[in-house]
Amino acid sequence: MDALKSKAWWKAAGTRAIKTFAQTFLATIPTTAVMLTEVNWAVTVSAAALAAILSLVTSLAGLPEVDDV
Numbered sequence: 001m002d003a004l005k006s007k008a009w010w011k012a013a014g015t016r017a018i019k020t021f022a023q024t025f026l027a028t029i030p031t032t033a034v035m036l037t038e039v040n041w042a043v044t045v046s047a048a049a050l051a052a053i054l055s056l057v058t059s060l061a062g063l064p065e066v067d068d069v
Contacts, residue, residue: 024051
């Protein structure tokens with residue numbers, strides 16, 4: 001749990017979570033509707049938010065780009 005005290009860890013984990021959010025958000029749009037006006041935005045945002053949270057939890061196992069933690 002020393003990772004939670006490291007600024008480098010939070011920066012790396014946050015960057016990964018933001019990228020995961022964006023990837024999931026964009027991937028979910030075509031799966032929720034055929035036309036852009038029919039997209040279920042609540043489902044799209046909630047799926048992306050859950051993916052970002054899971055990314056942070058997964059980062060607790062370790063981040064290769066943060067060697068000192």
